[in-house]
Amino acid sequence: MKNQCTFCFQCNLFKGKISLPEDVAIMYKYHYCLSQTEKWKQCKRYTFENINGYCPDFVMPNSLLTIDQIWQRTQQEYALQH
Numbered sequence: 627m628k629n630q631c632t633f634c635f636q637c638n639l640f641k642g643k644i645s646l647p648e649d650v651a652i653m654y655k656y657h658y659c660l661s662q663t664e665k666w667k668q669c670k671r672y673t674f675e676n677i678n679g680y681c682p683d684f685v686m687p688n689s690l691l692t693i694d695q696i697w698q699r700t701q702q703e704y705a706l707q708h
Contacts, residue, residue, distance in 0.1 A: 631666035633675050634659040644683050658687040670696070 634640040640659050642651065658669040666672050670689040674696055675681040682700050689696070 629660075629662050629664050629666075631659045631661075631669065631672055633672055633681075634666075637671060637675070637681070638683050639671060639687070654687050 631637070631640075634655075637659070638644050639646075639651070640655060644651075646654075658666045658672075660666075669687040670691070670693075671681045671685050671687055674685055674693055677693060678697070682696070682703070684699070685691070685696055691699070
C-alpha cells in the first residue's frame with residue numbers, strides 16, 4: 627500500500643502485540659497505519675518512533691501526551707526496572 631505508515635511492520639500495535647480490544651486495534655490500524663490520507667503522520671507512535679527510533683507500548687496513536695511527556699514516562703519506567 628502506497629500511503630501506509632513506514633513503521634507499521636515494526637510497530638507492536640500493528641503487529642498485534644499490544645493488548646487491545648479487537649475493534650479498537652482494527653480502528654487504529656485502518657485510521658492511522660493504513661490511511662490513504664496519510665493520517666499516520668499524525669500518529670503519536672509514528673512521531674515518537676521517528677524521533678527516538680522506538681516507541682513504548684503505552685503510547686497509542688491518538689495519545690494526548692506530548693513527546694516530552696512520553697519521553698519522561700519512558701525514562702521513569704526504565705529507572706524503575708533497573
